Amino acid sequence: MRPEYRYALMNTQTPHPPVLSMRNISITLGGRKILNSVSLDVERGELKVLIGPSGGGKSTFLQCMNLLVTPDAGSVSIEGASVNPHDKKALCRLRQDVGMIFQDFNLFDHLTAVKNVAIALRRVKGMSREAAEERAMHELGRVGLTDKADLYPAHLSGGQKQRVAIARALAMDPKVILLDEPTSALDPELVGEVLAVIRDLAKSGMTMIMATHQMDFATALASEILFMEQGNIIERGTPGSLLAPDSATRTRDFCTRLADM
Amino acid sequence: MLRSEKRTHRLLRLYIPPDSGWRGTLSALSGFLACITVFCCEKGMPEFFTTLNSLIPQFFDKLLVIWEALPYILGGALVTAATIVGALGLGLILGIPMAVGQIYGPVPVRLFVRLYVWFFRGTPLLVLLFLFYFGLFQFIGLDVSAFVASCLVLGLTSAAYQSQIFRASISALPMGQMKAARALGMSDAQALRNVILPQALRLSIPGWSNEFSILLKDSALAYALGTPEIMARVNFVATRTYTHLPLYIVAAILYFIITLIGLYFLRALERRARIPGYNM
Ligand SMILES: Nc1ncnc2c1ncn2[C@@H]1O[C@H](COP(=O)(O)OP(=O)(O)OP(=O)(O)O)[C@@H](O)[C@H]1O
Numbered sequence: 235m236r237p238e239y240r241y242a243l244m245n246t247q248t249p250h251p252p253v254l255s256m257r258n259i260s261i262t263l264g265g266r267k268i269l270n271s272v273s274l275d276v277e278r279g280e281l282k283v284l285i286g287p288s289g290g291g292k293s294t295f296l297q298c299m300n301l302l303v304t305p306d307a308g309s310v311s312i313e314g315a316s317v318n319p320h321d322k323k324a325l326c327r328l329r330q331d332v333g334m335i336f337q338d339f340n341l342f343d344h345l346t347a348v349k350n351v352a353i354a355l356r357r358v359k360g361m362s363r364e365a366a367e368e369r370a371m372h373e374l375g376r377v378g379l380t381d382k383a384d385l386y387p388a389h390l391s392g393g394q395k396q397r398v399a400i401a402r403a404l405a406m407d408p409k410v411i412l413l414d415e416p417t418s419a420l421d422p423e424l425v426g427e428v429l430a431v432i433r434d435l436a437k438s439g440m441t442m443i444m445a446t447h448q449m450d451f452a453t454a455l456a457s458e459i460l461f462m463e464q465g466n467i468i469e470r471g472t473p474g475s476l477l478a479p480d481s482a483t484r485t486r487d488f489c490t491r492l493a494d495m
Numbered sequence: 496m497l498r499s500e501k502r503t504h505r506l507l508r509l510y511i512p513p514d515s516g517w518r519g520t521l522s523a524l525s526g527f528l529a530c531i532t533v534f535c536c537e538k539g540m541p542e543f544f545t546t547l548n549s550l551i552p553q554f555f556d557k558l559l560v561i562w563e564a565l566p567y568i569l570g571g572a573l574v575t576a577a578t579i580v581g582a583l584g585l586g587l588i589l590g591i592p593m594a595v596g597q598i599y600g601p602v603p604v605r606l607f608v609r610l611y612v613w614f615f616r617g618t619p620l621l622v623l624l625f626l627f628y629f630g631l632f633q634f635i636g637l638d639v640s641a642f643v644a645s646c647l648v649l650g651l652t653s654a655a656y657q658s659q660i661f662r663a664s665i666s667a668l669p670m671g672q673m674k675a676a677r678a679l680g681m682s683d684a685q686a687l688r689n690v691i692l693p694q695a696l697r698l699s700i701p702g703w704s705n706e707f708s709i710l711l712k713d714s715a716l717a718y719a720l721g722t723p724e725i726m727a728r729v730n731f732v733a734t735r736t737y738t739h740l741p742l743y744i745v746a747a748i749l750y751f752i753i754t755l756i757g758l759y760f761l762r763a764l765e766r767r768a769r770i771p772g773y774n775m
Pocket residue numbers: 263264268286287288289290291292293294295
């Protein structure tokens with residue numbers, strides 16, 4: 235979509251459209267309905283937490299948000315402008331605005347930490363090598379990894395890899411960051427360092443949507459918790475309302491069982 | 496050819512160990528002894544010595560033939576080297592897009608690559624050489640030398656094999672690499688260029704070394720088109736000087752040396768391209 239068109243759309247709508255808005259997303263994969271017309275709006279500065287049993291569709295939903303997976307039906311809008319999933323240029327622009335953190339890091343194995351962060355700045359944003367690497371060093375500093383800049387992913391711990399991945403996403407100046415179980419592949423003692431970085435991001439007002447099973451973290455920071463099961467958001471609300479000791483919600487039930495394990 | 500000479504050939508053939516290591520040497524030695532025993536029993540000692548006598552002066556004759564023909568034969572080695580550099584290069588240039596097309600391309604592209612690979616892997620190289628040089632190239636009015644023709648045919652064949660090497664390497668990369676690249680806003684072409692191919696090509700070096708050494712030996716078939724490469728020149732000299740065995744040994748040694756040099760450079764490339772801490 236051309237920029238002027240984007241502005242035209244923004245002006246006709248509310249003064250502050252949601253940063254990211256998913257409307258009636260449905261998708262069928264391998265003959266099974268994975269997402270069943272789910273919708274979600276994220277306002278600036280919010281942290282939405284997706285929880286739910288394995289196979290509930292959290293990852294698929296997150297990947298529909300930056301159109302890594304093309305939904306069969308429904309629309310994705312960023313700041314009020316809906317994105318055509320078949321327009322390659324618009325896709326690339328959407329994905330620059332929507333950062334993504336994966337469960338298994340997905341650092342580029344052939345590049346050092348600093349080059350991992352710099353590569354998209356150079357190739358996508360067209361920055362010079364010096365400018366890109368300077369920016370990359372700044373982002374690595376933000377996640378506390380200045381001294382690991384020249385190490386290859388194979389020489390980083392899981393927690394360090396995930397922090398590099400966060401720096402890589404931040405370097406693109408995203409409007410929203412999607413995190414798909416960012417600590418699930420980590421040894422327990424490394425979870426803390428990654429959550430600390432995400433907590434700082436949330437406190438600094440970064441808009442985020444995160445799938446996680448870290449309920450203490452979610453309870454403390456989430457603006458809203460969404461419980462997903464079998465491709466539906468079956469419960470949603472503030473942590474306080476969903477997890478109150480006297481509430482008989484599926485979410486609370488699920489969290490109790492999580493805690494028992 | 497002299498009778499004694501023929502016999503020498505048979506004797507010499509037994510000199511060559513069937514396989515390397517002390518076992519091979521031992522069996523060659525015992526074979527040699529057995530041969531002498533049989534020879535002596537059949538012909539008697541005197542003829543054995545006359546054979547041996549005639550063998551030694553001929554040995555120097557043959558060295559001289561090799562020495563004089565060497566520049567000519569080494570020229571053939573250059574032609575062979577040029578052939579495989581051209582063929583490997585063509586195979587590389589065609590093989591990479593074919594591998595990418597087979598994995599990421601639309602259905603017609605995938606189908607084309609599969610057909611192409613099926614055709615070139617399923618047809619003997621000699622048939623392909625004749626088919627293209629005497630058939631197809633003439634049919635479409637392409638007037639090329641035997642050298643260019645063998646480069647093209649070997650290259651097209653190698654492209655089929657190389658595409659499968661690259662395809663395997665690309666498939667071996669975790670899906671997440673492409674996803675992460677796309678998630679950063681890279682187009683598919685950018686992701687391929689910056690993320691997928693740099694890793695896949697590194698993974699391909701061992702397979703590619705294999706392809707090099709196979710192609711080098713297959714290049715001897717270019718002789719059939721009249722390309723003036725090692726085999727053609729060795730054969731030319733051999734038939735005119737009746738020096739077959741020593742010259743074919745020279746040919747074998749030349750192929751061996753070219754293989755070693757090529758593999759040495761590819762090994763060096765592999766070391767240089769190694770990603771620290773990453774097991775390939
Ligand atoms: N490409 C695909 N083809 C077929 N089925 C798929 C595909 N991708 C995902 N699925 C199915 O979709 C369902 C939802 O998967 P998804 O990964 O979104 O769940 P999840 O909530 O993230 O689970 P987890 O907590 O295990 O990560 C699963 O049953 C999975 O098997």
